[in-house]
Amino acid sequence: MNTPDAQRPRSELLRRTVLVLVSVVIGLGLIEIGVRASTWTWLFAWPNYVLDARKVLAETDNGRSVHDPRLGYRPRPGYAATGVTIDGDGLRTTGVAPAGGKAPILAVGDSFTFGEEVADGESWPADLQRLTGRRVLNGGVSGYGFDQIVLRAEALAPLYRPGAIVVAFIADDIRRTEMRRLWSADKPYFDPEGDGLTLRNVPVPPRAPPETTLTFWQHTIGYSYAFDFLMRRLGLLHDWFGDHVRVHKEGTGERIACRLTARLAELQKQGDAPVLLVATYDPVVWDDPKFAAEQRRLTAGLLDCARRNGLATLDTYEALAATPRPRDLYVLWHMNAAGNALIARLVAGALGDKGN
Numbered sequence: 036m037n038t039p040d041a042q043r044p045r046s047e048l049l050r051r052t053v054l055v056l057v058s059v060v061i062g063l064g065l066i067e068i069g070v071r072a073s074t075w076t077w078l079f080a081w082p083n084y085v086l087d088a089r090k091v092l093a094e095t096d097n098g099r100s101v102h103d104p105r106l107g108y109r110p111r112p113g114y115a116a117t118g119v120t121i122d123g124d125g126l127r128t129t130g131v132a133p134a135g136g137k138a139p140i141l142a143v144g145d146s147f148t149f150g151e152e153v154a155d156g157e158s159w160p161a162d163l164q165r166l167t168g169r170r171v172l173n174g175g176v177s178g179y180g181f182d183q184i185v186l187r188a189e190a191l192a193p194l195y196r197p198g199a200i201v202v203a204f205i206a207d208d209i210r211r212t213e214m215r216r217l218w219s220a221d222k223p224y225f226d227p228e229g230d231g232l233t234l235r236n237v238p239v240p241p242r243a244p245p246e247t248t249l250t251f252w253q254h255t256i257g258y259s260y261a262f263d264f265l266m267r268r269l270g271l272l273h274d275w276f277g278d279h280v281r282v283h284k285e286g287t288g289e290r291i292a293c294r295l296t297a298r299l300a301e302l303q304k305q306g307d308a309p310v311l312l313v314a315t316y317d318p319v320v321w322d323d324p325k326f327a328a329e330q331r332r333l334t335a336g337l338l339d340c341a342r343r344n345g346l347a348t349l350d351t352y353e354a355l356a357a358t359p360r361p362r363d364l365y366v367l368w369h370m371n372a373a374g375n376a377l378i379a380r381l382v383a384g385a386l387g388d389k390g391n
Contacts, residue, residue, distance in 0.1 A: 083253075084257055088276040132170040141200045143187050144184055145179045146178065157375055159379040162379030181337075199308055200302070206331075207330075217279055224236055253275075292337050299312070300345050303345070311346070312349070313348075
């Protein structure tokens with residue numbers, strides 16, 4: 036039987052626990068108010084920062100892209116904005132097509148191929164067109180994983196019957212093959228089965244409304260400006276704001292991407308058009324040696340797989356590293372006009388006289 040004296044320690048513990056929790060809440064509240072007061076504007080506006088970011092992303096992507104049941108999404112035909120023009124076929128403009136009867140060069144890849152942060156004429160496919168005097172089709176799509184890049188090549192090659200196909204990637208595209216959703220957009224993905232691959236999540240579902248994608252913590256802490264400020268300082272907004280759904284454990288993408296080069300080899304055989312696999316690099320490679328080592332390991336592994344499957348390859352790292360300041364070849368995240376011009380020269384040199 037509990038006596039009043041026996042119950043007293045328990046009630047004291049409960050009281051102290053409540054006091055600690057109340058103190059923590061008050062402390063966090065004061066920090067929140069203090070950080071907001073430092074900006075003044077956010078002292079009177081209390082949005083959910085995660086939801087706002089996803090709404091902006093959805094609005095931007097829905098304006099520039101259309102849903103594709105096999106690829107997830109693709110550029111919207113006829114879209115035009117300052118510096119960005121998508122033609123009626125859903126390809127980014129590369130300028131006036133050169134005269135001549137040679138078959139075009141098809142370029143596919145992610146945002147580095149599309150040419151984010153630069154104008155139409157400053158993407159590397161546009162530079163490649165000027166260098167070679169052949170029409171270059173810019174089939175790059177921002178945000179694509181290596182799986183989507185290969186599927187995009189398979190979709191476009193039969194339509195245009197190119198004389199050569201350039202497939203460009205960054206190492207992160209390999210990681211993206213482990214996902215079924217990236218940046219709030221569902222995507223196709225492959226399961227390794229036996230010695231091959233099985234395509235999943237096709238038809239790809241349309242983009243979900245942003246308000247339905249938040250986790251419990253994003254629904255709650257997402258209103259905190261102080262937490263948002265901290266995540267920005269730590270460089271963790273990619274995962275906090277991003278809506279990514281993983282289906283494969285980390286590292287599986289290397290195996291998937293390697294097997295996808297066999298599909299590119301088959302595309303090369305069917306279309307009688309040489310495929311050139313090109314490794315490009317994001318700017319963090321030049322800021323973080325540890326990150327760079329891992330990115331180069333991933334890149335080398337995929338290029339080795341491609342060569343074993345009979346594909347030509349190009350690693351742009353040494354040429355980029357040989358410039359006085361490689362970091363100066365970027366705008367913020369993507370390459371600037373000078374960086375894209377260098378990539379185009381390297382690709383033109385690797386292609387040589389290949390193609391019809």
